[in-house]
Amino acid sequence: xxxxxxxxxxxxxxxxxxxxxxxxxxxxxxxxxxxxxxxxxxxxxxxxxxxxxxxxxxxxxxxxxxxxxxxxxxxxxxxxxxxxxxxxxxxxxxxxxxxxxxxxxxxxxxxxxxxxxxxxxxxxxxxxxxxxxxxxxxxxxxxxxxxxxxxxxxxxxxxxxxxxxxxxxxxxxxxxxxxxxxxxxxxxxxxxxxxxxxxxxxxxxxxxxxxxxxxx
Numbered sequence: 001x002x003x004x005x006x007x008x009x010x011x012x013x014x015x016x017x018x019x020x021x022x023x024x025x026x027x028x029x030x031x032x033x034x035x036x037x038x039x040x041x042x043x044x045x046x047x048x049x050x051x052x053x054x055x056x057x058x059x060x061x062x063x064x065x066x067x068x069x070x071x072x073x074x075x076x077x078x079x080x081x082x083x084x085x086x087x088x089x090x091x092x093x094x095x096x097x098x099x100x101x102x103x104x105x106x107x108x109x110x111x112x113x114x115x116x117x118x119x120x121x122x123x124x125x126x127x128x129x130x131x132x133x134x135x136x137x138x139x140x141x142x143x144x145x146x147x148x149x150x151x152x153x154x155x156x157x158x159x160x161x162x163x164x165x166x167x168x169x170x171x172x173x174x175x176x177x178x179x180x181x182x183x184x185x186x187x188x189x190x191x192x193x194x195x196x197x198x199x200x201x202x203x204x205x206x207x208x209x210x211x212x213x214x215x216x
Contacts, residue, residue, distance in 0.1 A: 026128065026142050031183040032057045035175065038066065041156045042166035046070040049093055049156050049163060052138075056178040060144035062128065063154075067093055069161065072134040094157045097125055097143055100150030100172065107141060121145065146179055147172040 026032070032055035039051045052064030096106035105123040123144070130139035152172040157165040205211035 025126070026062060027057050027059055027188075029185045029188050030057050031185065032062060033178040033181045035178055037064070039168065041154060041168050042158070042163050044161070044163055047158065047161040047163060049158060049166075051154065051168075054175070056146075056175050056182065058146075058179055058182050058184075060142055060146055061175055063095075063141045063143055065093060065095055065139045065141065065156075067137040067158070067161075069135045092158070092160065093137075093139075093163075094155075094159075095125065095141065096155035097123065097147075098153040098155070099123065099147045100152070101148055105143070106155075146176055149173045149176060 035054040035056060037051055037053040040048060041051050042049045047067070047069045050066040050068065052066055054064070055062040094106065094108060096104065096108075098104040103121070103123045105125040107125055107127060124142075126142050126144075128140045128142045130137065132138070150172055151169040152175070154168045154170065155165060156168075157163060205215060
């Protein structure tokens, strides 16, 4: 058993949020299987959108989307404080996926109030992280569930980079075969209602070890 800290004022709200997290996040107890990349999804003379190596888990696929530009992009203001981050303006790429059975999702979001669950079979595409600099922008997404056999269609567009819609088909059967090679590290424990929030600090290094000597 373990205590997890998820948003929600009631046990029901926290259970709903756990269901969402379970349906849309990479399993923390699995070692995903890499599928080789990269693949150029779309390009112009001045910009390109690439698909990096895929990583397959039992519940879905991690997609690494990479944007490259020939020239530096201007900074973009973010937030009320006017913080500025270089290389973000113009790197927003629209990413869509379509399964062979017609189910689809995109990074533009789903219908209002939509809550994907493992039981619903609805497709979810959730941004899992990213970074950017003057000429590059990298984002990772987690696609759930595993696509059925047949073609998995990726659709990309980047209007600010003058890249129109491009469609690319991947072999979802190969992804499903890779899922059979996923290594499970341990069985996930059942969550319990949290007690006091955890207290974080600097761990105490083992006495006499490298970290102990480094700290002195």
